[in-house]
Amino acid sequence: MESNSFGNPTKVRRNDELYISAYIEPFCMDSIEVVSQWTITNCTTNCSSSISLNHPIITTFSEIHIPAKKLEYGIYEVKLTVSSVNIHIVTASAVEYIEIIPTGIMANLVSNGTSMITHDPQQYLTLDPGRFSEDPDEKEFNSTKWNYTYYCRIHGVSVIAGSSVLMNDNDEISSPNCSCFTDQFSSTESRSSVTIMANSLVANRTYQFMVNMTHRANPYLQVSGYLLVKVENARSQMIAVGCDLTTMCPRKGEFQYINLSTQLALFSSLMNQTGLLNNITWNIYLGMMNSSSDTQKWSLFTEMNDYRGIWFFGANRSHFTATNQLFLTYRNINFWRFEVVYMSMTEKSSSALHFEINQPPKSGVCSITPSNGTITTKFTVICKDWTDQDGIKDYSFYAWTTHVEQRVILGSTISSVFELRLPVGYGNASLVNVIVQIRDQFNSMTEANLPAVSVIPTRTSIYSLIKAIKISSTMSSTDPLVELLSKNNSVLTGQVTTTVSQVLNEMNTEIIRLGIQNIASIFVSPLGSREIPMSPHSWNTSTFNQYIQQLNDDASVREYLMKSMNDLTTTTWNNILLQASSIALLTHAINELTRDTSMLASSKCRDMAFTLKSMARLVSSNDVENIGNHLIQCATNVLSAVNAPLQQRGAILELDLNRSSATANDYDDDMYLNLNLNGIFMKENEPSYERNFYHQKRTANIIAKQVAETLAAIAVAFNVHLTVGQNTTVNTTSVFTSLEKTLVSSLSNKRISPLGSAQIHIPLSSNLTQSDTVSVWSMIQPLAVASVTPGQVNTSLSTMISLSILDSHGKEISIHTDNEQPIEFFIPRDPNLIIPSMALYNVTLIHDAKHQFYFHLINITQSNVNLTVSLHIEMRPRNRSLNYLMIFRLDGQPQLNTLINNIDDWSLLCSSNISDDGIHKYFINNNRTAKHRFVIIGFRELNTTEICSNKSSTPPITDQPFNFSSDYELRTFTSACYYLDSNNNWQSDGLLVSMLFSLSLSTSIYRMQVGSMTDYYQTQCFSTHLSTFASGYSHAPNPVLLFNDLFAHTQNSCPSVYPGEDIVNGMNLRKSK
Known part of the structure; x- marks a missing residue:
């Protein structure tokens, strides 16, 4: 907290919120306990009038947030007192010292x-x-507090002294050199409006009107409003044009202010619409100042058509958007x-809105000291000499190592001096790049790049933090990171969480690459990644124990950090961005998130999402996208984390298992989990895998609901x-999502x-009206959630795809297509899926005179007959030039000879159609296998005389x-398609696993396209x-060989069950004793 003076207070507009953070560092003893107290005193006349601070202002933290419009105009003393307990x-x-100043009245002559x-x-x-x-400082504008004076001039005529004419009801305007009209006009008694009579304005002229408004109680408070009126001798209607988000284009004199980086x-x-409207067209003009007439010379921007759908959206609609690329390019x-x-x-009617580019701050410098350190080093940034005609609003600080687009925010302040902790550097020099963003009062921003700082990537601090957390019962503040987190300062906590999480994420990646066997059982592959190659070093118990130890240690650190983050208030935009960014990094390694960590992060990110929704109209599109990007990652990370153990894709963490000793009375209301609670909680206060599964499932269902609310x-x-025509995309290794308005x-x-x-x-058709405006919300997550009813489906190696159509209020619209034109999805699997080897059959050694x-x-029995799977058969002959006939029958013996034709289907496997890898592939869709065992x-x-052709209509x-x-x-393997129902159970009714070619139409509910594109x-x-x-x-097991003496058995009873192999096995990742 940098002190200023009463004579030079920090100016804050009344419509802006105020955030002040103080860094408290005791110098006298190691473990002193302190309390903080903020007070605010009105110093407009004298500093004797203390302000009563009520909710939501919290005055006992090391930081204080004052909401917009909380303080009246004037000078205030903001004081922090820190006392020893x-x-x-x-x-x-x-x-x-701060001075609350007017935000500025926007004087509008028309709507x-x-x-x-x-x-x-x-x-x-x-x-x-x-x-x-x-009046942005009040709920509404009070017209009775102002005096109004109106002026007029013919636009484009050179301005000379006195050429503007005062409009007065009773005064006749007789001078031909300065009069705007020849007829009468009238005004209201308060003169808050004026009406110009018909035929007073001359056609083919453009008039400029101005109103000068003076506050009655404070004559020094004045504001002016302007309007150009283009008079055309044709019928026209008045069109109101304005900014969708008024905070993005505030008024400055004759113009709206717009920043170079702002989307418009x-x-x-x-x-007052009359008649039918045929079309709407938007045009853009570039303005150059004409100094002789004090006006702008406008020229049409002729490249609009070249950038439709790129820079410009809605050019023929009532709502129009120009991206910031227009302003950045020109x-x-x-x-x-x-x-x-x-x-x-x-x-034909037209209206226009005029804009002036808000120039960013300039002429200043920023420096950082020291030039090197570690993650616990306190770096100080000092900025000075930055100037802007609108005043400096704040400074924000970012850091990056290898890619500037991956920079992380480290905080912001109204002070020109800022203390921060930096993340570890990259490369031999361990360099970290720091950027300072300097904003003016209207959010125009410039960036200053500081000299790179060396931050040594030592992990000693991390190991010290792990040790301190393990002895939490006697934890002292001697550990530097623990001490920083104990200050309950949102900026410090965000910086520490960001820095530590980056180190932990790097360590997590390294341990994964050690080459753990069956990696899919303990690791969910990031989106867009490839199969992780195994380490050249052989896997052994020592490696596994090392993995387990680090996983549990890091999980305890992440939980400690999340608990520190959970108590922080989410107030200003910069504050929310810092916390969202920090939690996204903290939750990145989903295999190191305990249930408590996931629950806290899910609740915190949901609350921040609600705040983002409420403030979306107050901040720029870039700011909303940045915060939303981090919150989406947070939500999907915790959803994957809590489902990974349930899907046998992640560890059962030691902290979770030890906490799974709650009694049955705690959860009697959770009957929907379909679990035998009495059996699970028979032995109280004793961890068990069943009990842990119960807690995991319960937490997963809570988080699923929270994540749905967050994403909405x-x-x-x-x-x-x-x-x-516009869309916004989040493309990370944790989630891909796209929202498009169309x-x-x-x-x-x-x-x-x-x-x-x-x-x-x-497809081509749906149940929606073609003229409706909707938003298409698509999302891909790396792991499918576990079904509420366990054991019925195997989605553990699937990604999860969702598609929703939203109305203008964000509510989901139900959409249906017919069976002839269904919606098509390609759902990727985890790249670390282990493909089993093919089983060799030495059929050349087998001779049986009884069978053709x-x-x-192949067993395809499903635990739920309403869930269906497809069967995929792959056959690779040692001699790929040979041809084969394949026949099959469901739940029975296939027979095909000159006397008997008892098969469900057949296929010729011709050498001319064999795949490049020498494999014949055949597919039986889930419609045909439904309810079969x-x-x-x-x-x-086939012998040499039998012709193999796919055009054959009958089998040889x-x-x-x-x-x-x-x-x-x-x-062989089975595949399936599932949708998530309202009870969070995976269902397959109404779905069909597809292949390449289409079947003939029938009355079946599964009248869909099929083909060979599932693999x-x-x-x-x-x-x-x-x-x-x-x-x-699921891997289908090696098929069971059948001969004639078994056929009778298979006809009359279910054969021995050979269930599909589990892809992965659950693990209790506890440290070996």
Whole structure:
């Protein structure tokens, strides 16, 4: 907290919130306990009037947040007093002076502060600043507190002294050199509005009107408003044009202020619509100052069509958006006009809004000391000599190592001096780059790059923190990181959490690459990643124990950090960004998150998402995207983390297992989990895997609901800044999501390709009205959630894809397609899926005079008959030039000879169609396998006289016994498509695993497309509705060989059950004793 003086207070606009943070560092003894107390005193006349500070202002932390409009205009003393709890004479204090100043009245002559309108001279024109002006410092503008004086001049005529004419009801304007009109006008008694009579304005002229408003109680408080009126001898209507987000373009004199980095979103509307509207067109003009007439010379921007859908969106709609790329590309242009033209069969009307580029702060410097250190070193940044005509608002600090786009925020302050802790550096020099953003009062920003600092990546501090946490019962503040976290300062806690989390994430990546066997059982692959190569060093128990030890140690650190973050208040935008960024990094390694960590992070991020939703209209689109990006990562991280053990994809952490000793009475209300509670909680206060599973499942269901609320709030916040045709995307290793605002008509045959092999294809028809405006919300997460009802589906190696259509209020719209044109999804699997080897069958050694085919039985029994799977058969002959006939029958013996044709289907496996890897592939879709228990397949090698052609309509039939001249290998697996129902159970009704070709139409509910596009790396699915989707996968066991003496058994009873292998096994990752 940097002290200033009463004579030079920090200026704060009344409509801005104020955040002050103090760094408290005791110098006298190691473990002194202190209390903090903030007081605010009004010093406008004298510093004797103390202000009563009530909720929501918290005055006992090391920081204070004062909401907007809380303090009246004037100068205030903000004082922090720190006292020792045990030694009352030990106290210290610091003082900051602030001045609350007016934000600025926006004097609007017409609605929304439109800069220019067209006007029919035969109509009345009313200028009404008393009605349309705005006061950001109050709930509404009080027109009775102001005096109004109106001026007029013909626009474009050189300005000379006295040429503006005072408009007065009773004074006749007789001078031909300065009069604006020849007829009468009138005003209200308070003069808060004036009406110019019909035929007073001359056609083909442009008039400029100005109102000068003076506060009655404070004559020094004055504001002016301007309007250009273009008079055209044709019927027209008044169009109101304004900024969708008024905070993004505040008024400054004749112009709206716009920052180079701000996206501009405009709206327009007819004030009194009459007749039918044919079309809307937006035009953009560049302005150059004409010094002789004190006006701008406007020229049409002719490249709009080249950048439609890139820079410009909604060019023919009432809402129009220009991205900041327009202003960044044409930095030398300081003035812009955005004009909207409404046309009908009989009328043409236009209005415009004028903008001036808000120039960023300049001429200053920033420095940082010392030039090297560790993660516990206190670095100090000093900025000075920065100037801006609107005043400096604040300074924000960022750091990055290898890629500037991956920079992290470290805090912000209104002070020009800032203390911070930096993350570890990269490379041999361990360099960290620091950036300072300097903002003016209207958020125009410039960046200062500081000299790179060396931050040595020693892990001693991390190990010391782990040790301190382990002895928490006797923990002292001697550990530097613990001491910093104990200060309950949001900036310090955010910095420490960011720095420590980055080190832990790096350590987590290193331990994973040691080459743990069956890596899919303890690690969920990041999106877009490839299979992790095994370490050249052989895996052993020591490596595994090292992994377990580090996992549990790091999990305890992350939980300690999250508990520190949980108590922090979320107030200003910068404060929320810092906390969201820190928690996204903290939750990145999902295999190191305990249930408590996940619950705290989920609740915290949900609360911040609600705050983001409420403040979305107050901050820029970039700011909303940055915060939303981190919050989405946080939400999906904790969702994956809490489901990983349930999906047998992550460790059962030691902290979780030890806490799984709660009694049954704690959870009697959770009957929906379908668990035997009495059996699970028979032995109280004793950890067990069953009990841990119960707690994990319960937590997972709570988090699933919170995450849904978090994502819904973020979608609403994103949507505020989108115009039709725009989209916003979050693309990280934790989650991919895209929100696009579009027309229903553009959804027809739309294909979304988020990343990798994931795809979504929306068909030509749906139940929505084609003219509706909707938002398309698609998301991919690296791990499917576990079903509430355990053991029925195997989605553990599937990613999770969701697609929703939202209305203008963010509510989900139900969409349905028909079975002939379903919605198509490609759902990727985890790249670390272990593909089993093919089983070799030495069929050349087998001779059986009784059978024409060599048979295999494959079990496809499902625990729930309503859940269906597809069967995939792969056969690789040792001699790929041979041809084969394959037959199969479900739940029975297939037979095919000249006397008997008892099969469900057949296929010729021709050498001419074999895949590049020498494998014949066959697929039985889940419609055909539904409610069946097993499949028996038979192979026969064709002789040289039998023709193999896929065009054959009948199979080649023989009574000769099978005779194989070459052995073959066989491999089978099952796949499935599931959607998540309202009870968080995976279902497959209405879904069909697809392949390449389409079946003939039938009356079946599964009238869908099929083909050969499901493999080990992805599942292709079709659905007639939108939801959240995942795929199932299981290795089918080596098929059982069947001969004639077994056929009777298989006909009359279920064969021995050979369930599909579990992909992964659950592990208790506790340290070996």
